[in-house]
Amino acid sequence: MPRLVIDDLQIEVPEGTKVIEAAERLGIMIPRFCYHKALGSAGACRMCAVKFIHGPFKGLQMSCMIDAQDGMVVSTTDEEAVAFRRQVIEWLMMNHPHDCPVCDEGGQCLLQDETVSGGHGLRRYPGRKRTYHDQYLGEFIAHEMNRCIHCYRCSRFYQDFAGYRDLGPMQIANRVYFGRFRDGPLESPFAGNLVDICPTGVYTDRSSRYKARRWDLQRVPFLCIHCSLGCSTVASARYREVVRIEARFNESVNGHFICDRGRFAYPYANLADRPRRARVDGEDASLAEAVRAASGRLDQISMNAGPDAVALVASDRCSLETLAVLKRISREKGWRHPAVFPRPDLEHKTRRAVSRLDRRLAVSMRELESADFILAVGIDPVHEAPMLALALRQAFREDAGIVVMDPRPVSAPFDFDHVAIAPAEIGGCLSRITEALSALQADSAAQGKETRRPEAAGPLRADLDSRIAGIVERLRGSRNPVIVCGTDIVRDSTPDRAADLARLLLQLKARPCLFFVLPGPNSFGAVLLAESPGRSFSDVVQDIEQGKVKALLVVESDPFKNFPDRERLERALDRLDLLAAMDYLPTSVVGRAHIVLPTCTVFECGGSFINQEGRVQRVEPVHEGGIPVHQVSGGGHPPRVFSHEVPGGEIEAAWRTALEVAGYTNARDNLSILKIMAEEHPGFARCRDIPTSRSFRVLPDAGDRPPVCEETGDRAAPEAADTLEVVLVDRFFGTEELSGYSPVIQNADSEPLVFLHVRDAEPLGIAHSDWISIALEGGGLEVRAGVSAQMAEGVLVIPRHRLLEWQKLGPVPAQIPFGRISRAGKE
Amino acid sequence: MLPQVLFQNRKPRRIATMEEYCRSGGYRVLEDIARGKYSPADICRIVGEAGLRGRGGAGFPAATKWMSVPVDGAYPRYLAANADEMEPGTFKDRMLIHVDPHTLIEGMIIAGYAISASKAFFFIRPSYDSSAMILERELERARQAGYLGDNILGSDYSFDIILHRSGGRYICGEATALLNALMGKRPNPMKPPPYPTVKGLWNRPTVVNNVETLANLPHILRNGPEWYKGLARTKTGAGTKLFCISGKVNRPGCVELPIGTPLREILEEHAGGMRAGSEFKACLPGGASTRYLTKDLLDVEMDFDSLSAVGHRLGTAAITVFDQKTCLVGVTLNLLQFFARESCGWCTPCREGLPYIRDLLWRIENGEGREEYIPMLRQMSRDVWNAYCALAPGAASPVESLLTFFEDEVREHIRLKKCPFSRPR
Amino acid sequence: MIPEALKRELLERTARAEHPREMAVDVMYALQGYYGYMSDEAMEEAAEIVGMTPLELEELATFYDFIYRRPVGRYVIRVCDSAVCWMEGYQSVVDHLTSRLGIGLGDTTADGLFSLIPVCCIGYCDRAPAMLINRKVYGELTPEKIDRILQKLATGKPAAGEE
Structure with missing residues (x-):
């Protein structure tokens, strides 16, 4: 571990720690704009210049670009460094508008802080300021490009970290512009983080615009209750009204960021028609x-x-x-x-999941980021546990393989293998994986014989065999595999099956490897x-x-x-x-x-x-x-x-x-x-x-307590070939109860679609985005169809969306005969 | 006549054909390679012994760069030929292509072999479209002759060259930006580590060489390192150099001369001396990102080490000559206009600092100058050295040297509240 | 929409590339060749061919000098404004062109024939002042020579070859 001296203070830091980070551990906050712990170094703003006095580097250098090394002696207060940083501020302020009085960032603006603390007070630059046209970026975020200081944090977060592809840098030289191809809502469900990471007021929270200054707010470390992950936030209120939610760093749960549902759901607390008497x-x-x-x-x-x-x-x-x-x-x-x-199966699956989790098995979301292979079953991450998608993306960026086994047309900001099978098949697949893996293990433990391929069993489709074999191989080859299991759409015994596999993996890899997603915050x-x-x-x-x-x-x-x-x-x-x-x-x-x-x-x-x-x-x-x-x-x-x-x-x-x-x-x-x-x-x-x-x-210690398996007869896959199994699902917006009351989310939400496989849709003459009508127990449901080839056949995926009268469904579980689905005349 | 190496097949107003190139000994080295005469390590050793330094501006030893590709580096590996020649005053790459394209093609194959690359990209700027078309045609001829493609000349070495037209920006000539451009990303430079030779195109080892560097390779291998070193006029130099001479001389153009030829000799003998009525005031010795070189250094030997010994850089060896009637504030303003426009916009000193400098220079040139701008310009041209890549430091060179050697001229502008020179027409 | 044959060719070339994105600029040049400039629709078409989002392609299109995101004339006259040409008469070349064409820098003639844009050093410093019209370079410009070039281009006769 390199040991170095910064401003006369000695510190030892792990190999690969940047000097700016080492200084921060000493409590020395080197000014910075582009550097961000989660986004890493960019070397763009040149604000973190410090003087290297002894050691392998000499002179003025950017502390975000240089790894701490033995024998370094660094001064952050060196005259030359201070003067250069003051110059950087002058450059950045050449074009920055002095609109702090009407800027929502005022009072919590990194640029403001650095400008004042750096001592740049008088404008010397005689030229004019640059101006840009702003874009409409949707209901959540206001765009004010004139304020931009080009730290590239936004594009690095949006594209590299979060994996979305509709916001980035355009133009060149001092005309560089961060925005979209054309006006329109940002596609990323994590776009709200732009507000937090922008060091000045380019991206501000529209929902809290012009409501308060930071110092007027009652700010409290808070907790997000809009899914089961429990991300950390900061909640701010003023005049008995919640006005803003920001992400709060949590090293075990959400890291630096939160999702837009968590950020913009809060207006439910301010509703005028809230019961008050x-x-x-x-x-x-x-x-x-x-x-x-x-x-x-x-x-x-x-x-x-x-x-x-x-x-x-x-x-x-x-x-x-x-x-x-x-x-x-x-x-x-x-x-x-x-x-x-609301339903017995949810209660059952949650209880099973909770009872199977223990201290040795449970993976935190941040630990998940360092997994090298992830098998996610019965989960659509962006919609059910949005920040899980961001965690999976971080694993993916470090070359983790990801397999998602789910009937839905899952899309996520990372590459993954999608095994699109019906809910009834997931548990069976998990069992087969566990069996094959433990058989392989037994074999190699016995005499290192040639590996046995898992045998095809049961009524599962033949093409599944090779995919299961592939998953088994990847689990075997990985150092740090994790099983992610949802509890909403899967069959009753699936959480147990996932836990069985995880227990086996724990034996093999001696690392925690189980991550459940539960129905709600508590x-x-x-x-x-x-x-x-x-x-x-x-x-x-x-x-x-x-x-x-x-x-x-x-x-x-x-x-x-x-x-x-x-x-x-x-x-x-x-x-x-x-x-x-x-x-x-x-x-x-x-x-x-x-x-x-x-x-x-x-x-x-x-x-x-x-x-x-x-x-x-x-x-x-x-x-x-x-x-x-x-x-x-x-x-x-x-x-x-x-x-x-x-x-x-x-x-x-x-x-x-x-x-x-x-x-x-x-x-x-x-x-x-x-x-x-x-x-x-x-x-x-x-x-x-x-x-x-x-x-x-509150997890129990491991103990080697044998899992208490409750034998539950799983509902089989529908036998009848002429029906679709209804799969009720959550969506990022529109299904979670509290955020459904948020006007800003209502405005941003898009039309809910009911999804079916292209091979199920074709005989019905239904194409993507056609209006269809479904005759349910409680009456007809008119809705737009989503037709996809990237999903399981034989299922009808209906979001429990607030704009959809899915409660006409009647008794669940439900099968819908094809004859009750038809194209609607509506256009 | 001085020894012509790269230009040995130069013909008035036409391009040397492949046959002409072959007659002059071309592709002989490639045949030797195909016969197994050289291993990649042999090539690196010979080129290293010859002392070939990169011709793109930085002067980094070519063989050293190749040898920084890790022995166990991943495959496929790539070579990129940098013909994104956009340094104002520089046109040697264009001349090379128009004089003898096959010396370049053979050079690329040799370099590719030296680093065990299977594919090369010829990165060319869009305003050289006529050059690009020549290359496309000649590449196809080389392919037909078996010099390119699978199993070159029956050997087990396969290699092909793909011509890539740039979208056109100065920064693309920076090696790491060029790689980003090739990969279809924004051409921002990337600071090593990792070095491109370790992780370059698509994270594979990649070597970027200037085309002039590459064109030297067949000749070095054909004639040996000693011969190559002997071409230079100075002890530390090696080989010849293409000098581009422009500005107020009688015969502007591109000439191949032994490296280390004194500046005075280049201007007087090879560029026909100063134009009538013109008197040498200063020159940029190596392109727009070098310092102004004044009369007292006219006898400097034009090679990497001699110039750096007197505080200058050989750069691209593009010599732009200014006479006593040229306003150097105006020239510097023009250069800064160029650099500010071509900044990729990544880092603050370049993106904001260069326009700031340009603005101050504009004011001085246009009668709005103030005395306090001089210390500001001086400080800022120092501060932009702390930029991300070498563009801004390059841009600072003319500014800094203007203030060092021609401060009086700058002050004269400020005092008169106008440019004391009549504008060049 | 570009012709099917062109699209097929571009898709084939893209498939041969190391990575589809490698072809981003080539595909934009091809579509620009067909449409004259990169309209929003052309951008979307090109983005689809190389598997990028329009924004990702826009990041490149707006970076580069030779991708035109606004309509330009049939002949794009790009006058070199770098040091040597500037010293050797850039201003008079531009003055002559603007008065002949009746447009300013950055503009296009009403008949859609000519656009006038400055360009940085095009590597013809030995024949300054120089300009580039589409793919051809013209050096040692004089007012008379410029007139001859414009004349030839405007009357549709074969453009003067490079000297």
């Missing part, structure tokens, strides 16, 4: 009145029909606090344990707290229909969003004696509930969530809650309402209100909630000890 039977009430009413009626029903007639419904967007409290009160009141998952927490076997919402519906359940307390959950049979749901809810809803969203359930108890968003009350690798992450509130000043005052400021109370400020975290509904009046402080959590699951005891913005994993 409690309601009882359609009349506004104070929260206390509504709590009393709910409490009384639930007790009444418990008394009359038995506590079993009261069911709780929650969701995986509930915090761990809320889920723990619901578990506690349901047990103590005798109410039905909260149903978190699915992991939900199954840790669930009774076994857990119940899903469809069980609840059945119980309502059978008259066993008479009252529902729905906590931060919207069955209308995710229950596949809208008619049946409505009929069931109509039968209830009491429908009480607690939520911060204006959901359909809130709309029809007898009693509405508004709750706080995570921004207002904080909370803990467990991501898909078992990482418990807790965040503090960003602001105190209440109706945004902007809405109270009708846009004017200051508001003309004067009172002791903050408008809308009586609303509390769901867990507090839930405790009150259950009659606990003295267990409402933070200490008590930590106690409740620890009592409900011993793994949460550590929550007391860790500061927020730190995390820990």
